[in-house]
Amino acid sequence: MTALLDIKDLRSYYGQVQALHGIEFHLKEGSMTALLGTNGAGKTTTIRAICNMVRSTGTIQFEGKPLMGKSTESIVRLGIAHVPQGRGTFTTLTVEENLQLGAITRKDTKVIASDIEKMYSYFPKLKERHTQQAGTLSGGEQQMLAVARALMLRPRLMLLDEPSFGLAPLIVRDLFGIIGKINREDKVSILVVEQNAQLALEIADQAYVIETGRIVMSGSASDIVNNEDIQKSYLGH
Amino acid sequence: MELFINQVLAGISTGAIYACMALAVVMIYQAIDHLNFAQGEMAMFSTFIAWQMMQWGVPYWWAFILTIIVSFLGGILIERLLFKPLAKAPVLTNVAGFIALFAIINSVAGLIWDFTIKQFPSPFGSSPFLGSQLISTHQAGMIGVTVVLLIALFLFFRFTRVGLAMRAAATVPESARLVGINTSWMIALGWGMASAIGAIAGILVAPVVFLEPNMMGGVLIYGFAAAVLGGLSSPLGAVIGGFLVGIFENLAGTYIPGVGNELKLPIALALIITVLVVKPNGLMGHTVVKRV
Amino acid sequence: MSTVQETFATTKSPSTELPAGKSNALGRNLSLLILLVMLVVPLFVRNFVIFQITMVLIYGIAVLALNILTGGSGQFSLGQSAFYALGAYTSGILMEHLGVNYALTLPVAGMVCFAAGFLFGFPALRLSGIYLALATFALAVAMPQLLKLGIFEHWTGGVQGLVVTKPDAPFDLPISQDAWLYYFTLAVTLVIYITSIFLLKSRSGRAMMAIRDNEIAASAMGVDVSLYKTLAFGISAGITGIAGGLGAIAVQFVAPDSYTIQLAIALFLGMVVGGVGWLPGSFAGAAFIVFVPNLAEEISKGLSGAFFGVLLLVVIYLVPHGAKQVATFAESLIDKLRKT
Numbered sequence A: 001m002t003a004l005l006d007i008k009d010l011r012s013y014y015g016q017v018q019a020l021h022g023i024e025f026h027l028k029e030g031s032m033t034a035l036l037g038t039n040g041a042g043k044t045t046t047i048r049a050i051c052n053m054v055r056s057t058g059t060i061q062f063e064g065k066p067l068m069g070k071s072t073e074s075i076v077r078l079g080i081a082h083v084p085q086g087r088g089t090f091t092t093l094t095v096e097e098n099l100q101l102g103a104i105t106r107k108d109t110k111v112i113a114s115d116i117e118k119m120y121s122y123f124p125k126l127k128e129r130h131t132q133q134a135g136t137l138s139g140g141e142q143q144m145l146a147v148a149r150a151l152m153l154r155p156r157l158m159l160l161d162e163p164s165f166g167l168a169p170l171i172v173r174d175l176f177g178i179i180g181k182i183n184r185e186d187k188v189s190i191l192v193v194e195q196n197a198q199l200a201l202e203i204a205d206q207a208y209v210i211e212t213g214r215i216v217m218s219g220s221a222s223d224i225v226n227n228e229d230i231q232k233s234y235l236g237h
Numbered sequence B: 001m002e003l004f005i006n007q008v009l010a011g012i013s014t015g016a017i018y019a020c021m022a023l024a025v026v027m028i029y030q031a032i033d034h035l036n037f038a039q040g041e042m043a044m045f046s047t048f049i050a051w052q053m054m055q056w057g058v059p060y061w062w063a064f065i066l067t068i069i070v071s072f073l074g075g076i077l078i079e080r081l082l083f084k085p086l087a088k089a090p091v092l093t094n095v096a097g098f099i100a101l102f103a104i105i106n107s108v109a110g111l112i113w114d115f116t117i118k119q120f121p122s123p124f125g126s127s128p129f130l131g132s133q134l135i136s137t138h139q140a141g142m143i144g145v146t147v148v149l150l151i152a153l154f155l156f157f158r159f160t161r162v163g164l165a166m167r168a169a170a171t172v173p174e175s176a177r178l179v180g181i182n183t184s185w186m187i188a189l190g191w192g193m194a195s196a197i198g199a200i201a202g203i204l205v206a207p208v209v210f211l212e213p214n215m216m217g218g219v220l221i222y223g224f225a226a227a228v229l230g231g232l233s234s235p236l237g238a239v240i241g242g243f244l245v246g247i248f249e250n251l252a253g254t255y256i257p258g259v260g261n262e263l264k265l266p267i268a269l270a271l272i273i274t275v276l277v278v279k280p281n282g283l284m285g286h287t288v289v290k291r292v
Numbered sequence C: 001m002s003t004v005q006e007t008f009a010t011t012k013s014p015s016t017e018l019p020a021g022k023s024n025a026l027g028r029n030l031s032l033l034i035l036l037v038m039l040v041v042p043l044f045v046r047n048f049v050i051f052q053i054t055m056v057l058i059y060g061i062a063v064l065a066l067n068i069l070t071g072g073s074g075q076f077s078l079g080q081s082a083f084y085a086l087g088a089y090t091s092g093i094l095m096e097h098l099g100v101n102y103a104l105t106l107p108v109a110g111m112v113c114f115a116a117g118f119l120f121g122f123p124a125l126r127l128s129g130i131y132l133a134l135a136t137f138a139l140a141v142a143m144p145q146l147l148k149l150g151i152f153e154h155w156t157g158g159v160q161g162l163v164v165t166k167p168d169a170p171f172d173l174p175i176s177q178d179a180w181l182y183y184f185t186l187a188v189t190l191v192i193y194i195t196s197i198f199l200l201k202s203r204s205g206r207a208m209m210a211i212r213d214n215e216i217a218a219s220a221m222g223v224d225v226s227l228y229k230t231l232a233f234g235i236s237a238g239i240t241g242i243a244g245g246l247g248a249i250a251v252q253f254v255a256p257d258s259y260t261i262q263l264a265i266a267l268f269l270g271m272v273v274g275g276v277g278w279l280p281g282s283f284a285g286a287a288f289i290v291f292v293p294n295l296a297e298e299i300s301k302g303l304s305g306a307f308f309g310v311l312l313l314v315v316i317y318l319v320p321h322g323a324k325q326v327a328t329f330a331e332s333l334i335d336k337l338r339k340t
């Protein structure tokens, strides 16, 4: 069986500076894969490269089709939803408009309204605030909105960049609970980037560790959790 | 008091011109985040196209509609050909591009249609409106068209998917791309719409200021001022701004001694700047509450 | 906090980006070479061409002034023609009404405009971007009208303007008036150019550029943002005023309609063509605004505007960063040649 996402020899550049030095990894259909690494390791760059948001070379295949050279918007239209670092909220639009935007490329307009209701059932806070300007939401609410917006695409693959960043631990628990549920029940494959390795390894099945632009370790989440080096440098044991 | 009311009325009727132009300005500002200095010239050129069609015998409303379509396509074409290649260039370089476009359109129009003043018909006639000497039926018609246009734009942006996509692309382009919106085409669409609205403004203004290649210079400046006063992000603000600028201008001309026609513009601008110093986002501009 | 924003903060600063490492001055050898050429050029060309080159220098000073404002402090002005006019009238009135020596009128013009610019800088503090553009634009539109006002007519000559006497070369030097004026302008230009380069390198210059790059960060670093922004306006206006004074002497005439918004736009174009924020480019930009309209006129009288627009478009497509980009390119080419 081919992987849903297949990345080989990915090299990315910011101007003259090379940020990724030949990344290789695979993501199986239906899996929840974690991409771990310290600040500046190249996690964000990796998932930006998948959506062609940074100049890169190498091959990236999604369901066997090459993504390299496609525009960001056409990659998204293939069913790859990207929750960017910093959330990317449309601050001047309402919460509900943000959700509608998530589905803006879908042709099945009839069921969008019911999908929005579904998002409200995942995140009741968003329902309470659905007419409010999205910029007025708290950080945690905006993160939920970003996840919900991404789900409105009915994606095959969801890329999450540090969803836990800046959120209170309790909210993080909630959010990761829902992310896990989406992965199991809605069969959305997920690639989650995290600095909080502990948390990510709890819900992921696969994990890759990235350091200064290179994959330095890969395996099942349980192997990684038990690895001594990882325990020392990422889990603080 | 009667003088005051009359001047306000006169202000509203000139304000309608500015309001219409300001709508076009806001449109382009939404799409590209800066002011297009060539917008007045584009509107002038559209108006000449309408005039030419009528010279060829096309009935007024057909000419009106055809001109709007041609202008819409022309706006898209200008964006694709001239400004898309500059998308990555610095902002000020883009502004220089607008100035170049201004010079080109003005000069070409002068060559094709020369610089003599031409009469332009009004479908509303020019008799006094409801017996008032200050507002003619044309001006009343112009106000009507502006209001209809405003409502149409409101409905478009509020209730259509394309409208929503355009707003999204204007506010956070990167996120817009991440939900699958082709932001580059949204910009082109914004140019097309701005050009079409500009054409309407030009056709409405032409019976008042007469048709010639330099007809839009002053109008565009007032349109900018109105749009800025209104907040640049709000079509309603632009229209209100347009009427306010018209009223300011007339009252300044009447009540401030020594203000001839020449000083009306600077005084209107000074007033607007005073307003902006107090309210930097304009009257109806977004004040976004941001949390990080 | 900042990490959240980093991917979404646009890397472009609002008005200007210098290519990394591009210094604000030309190398010493190149500068001396250019100076040498400038010194001997009047010996080889007609008087009219000397006059045109003089105008390039004068507009170059005015563009440089705009560069200090926009490239230096990130503020934008469409009102430079107003300060240019103020400088021109100051020189003109001092010379014709009060009999002051032409050279002495320039510092006065500079100081008058510095004061005007500094004062204008205060309300401008509240405005930025498009709003500031509109405010300065209003200034540019108002100036010719103010100069026409009846109450000033005794001094300004109203709509007619003032005729300014062209100075002769001193010490009975055997050169034409045009050549003398050229050398005089060249000397003034040199002084202003060198002072400006030192200014931008100084503490104040660095403070201004910190404001340009990030106002909030600058103020957090302890830069007095209001002071430096108004100061930048004052300095820019002062230098523009000196250019205006020189312009009055060179053209021998000041009239309200010589200083319309079109002049402000021309200066703006000069800045873009030269490369925003790069001082040496000011003179390349000035050459563009002096010579290209003439060139367009020669291509076609009827369509000169269109040809000017097309030439302008060609330049900004080829080099969106203006002459600055050409210089960077040339530098890297020379580096490569040296290495091989």
Ligand SMILES: Nc1ncnc2c1ncn2[C@@H]1O[C@H](COP(=O)(O)OP(=O)(O)O)[C@@H](O)[C@H]1O
Binding pocket: A014, A017, A019, A037, A038, A039, A040, A041, A042, A043, A044, A045, A046
């Ligand atoms: N916009 C940018 N310009 C230049 N360098 C960048 C940019 N964004 C990231 N980098 C560099 O690329 C490397 C990887 O960054 P990133 O992918 O954001 O790391 P992570 O998400 O793992 O914290 C870092 O060294 C960072 O400094």
Ligand SMILES: [Mg+2]
Binding pocket: A040, A043, A044, A045, A085, A162
């Ligand atoms: Mg990151």
